[in-house]
Amino acid sequence: MGLSRNSGNTIFFKFKFSLNNDLFYGNTGIGCDRLKKAILSDLLLGKKMQIIYDKTNVNNCKMLFKKSEYDKYQLDISPDYLPIINIIDNICSERK
Secondary structure, eight states, X not given: OEEEEEETTEEEEEEEEEETTXXXXXXXXXXXXXXXXXXXXXXXXXXXXXXXXXTTEXXXXXXXXXXXXXXXXXXXXXXXXXXXXXXXXXXXHTOO
16 A cells, blocks of 8 residues: 545545456545644555455445444454554544
């Protein structure tokens, strides 16, 4: 995962994933206080996170960063990702 762009109160991360030997690319943003975007960037750059995609259009994909996103899609958070999801939720819940 890499930093895509940094705009207003949203930081965008680009990512790639492989499915059936094909490579796909996506871009997902996280809303966060401007002063905390550097913390998120340092925390997430180079990390692997879970991705969801539309079965009919794999290019319609999203990286999951927050517990509320897992809840929305009725997905369980893998224990491997839970610590980082908790950190992101804590950082982003402190938005001013």
